[in-house]
Amino acid sequence: MARPRKFDEERAVDAALEAFWTAGYEATSTQDLCEATGLGRSSIYNAFKSKHDLFRRALLRYMERKNGGIDAVLESAMPAREKIRALLGVIIEEEGLYAEDGRGCLVVNTCIELASRDPEVAGVLERDYRLRFEALKAAIESGQRDGDIDRAKDAGALAHFVIAAIGGMRVSARAGVGRQALEGILRTTVDAI
Template sequence: MARPRKFDEEQAVDAALEAFWTTGYEATSTQELCEATGLGRSSIYNTFHSKRDLFRRALALYIDRRTGELTELLDTDLTIHAKIGTLLERVVAEESEHDRGCFFVNSAIELADRDAEVAQELERDYRRRLDALTAAIESGRRDGDVDRAKDARALAHFVIATIGGIRVSARAGADRAALESVARTALTAL
């Protein structure tokens, strides 16, 4: 038919994700996007149409990966207490290891009230995580390590908020020991 692409599209989105993740949307220039992806301007605009569209692709890729990790964890046969415990522990470890935070949280804070489509994507993912967690908690009731008097959905909201809280605290300078104590205290509320 015609001249074929010389690059892999998902690989380019992945590189763009790295750039947006470490620098944020506004502060990442199209020039930096070119350098990060290794593509020329034409290739980027021909494929992704605009900086904003490329960002949305990067966000979707990130969300897919993260949701994949979550469902994978929830599908193990750990107790629900252990599942949530390792979930929080992973967040603490990640925040301690680098300092670019979580791309979901970063995007929510920077763009959610300014870009309706980004906000919708974030909200959709929030609901997906909420439903997955709620189901896991519901079905984990028999484990006996979750307060049966508490609403599973409320606990799921709480777990999600705790994750966000740990991430904000990490960005505000809390050290690893502090983050770990937050995780431990949160587990107490289950």
């Protein structure tokens, strides 16, 4: 019927994700997106409604990927406390590289950069938070049934606490806190559960 598309839309979203992740939403120009994806402006605007729409797609893709990794840990056979230790450990691995390339977590970055002035993005972030919260809460409740975590504690409160600890470690890493201190935060956090 018509001329077929020469590129894979999903690959384009992946490439755009890399660009947005590295520089943030505002600081990534449509020109940057052309270079990152290898596409012309027309192709991008033909496939996606706007820079904002492409960002939304890239953010969703990031969440999909990252939550996949989180779920893999949470659904593993480890004791609940070890699962959480592993999740926090990943943050240190990622954030410990700040001095070199360091782009942090796109979700945290977007919470700060966009959430307050972009209701659509804020909605995506809220939904993603809820997903992570429920998964973490379920893992904690499972740990409580196993006796790995104190049953008297509120699993929901602990889940919020762990998510906050992750965000806090990411912010602190950007403020220049080093690996050793991050590991101290990890230990204190796990001990609190």
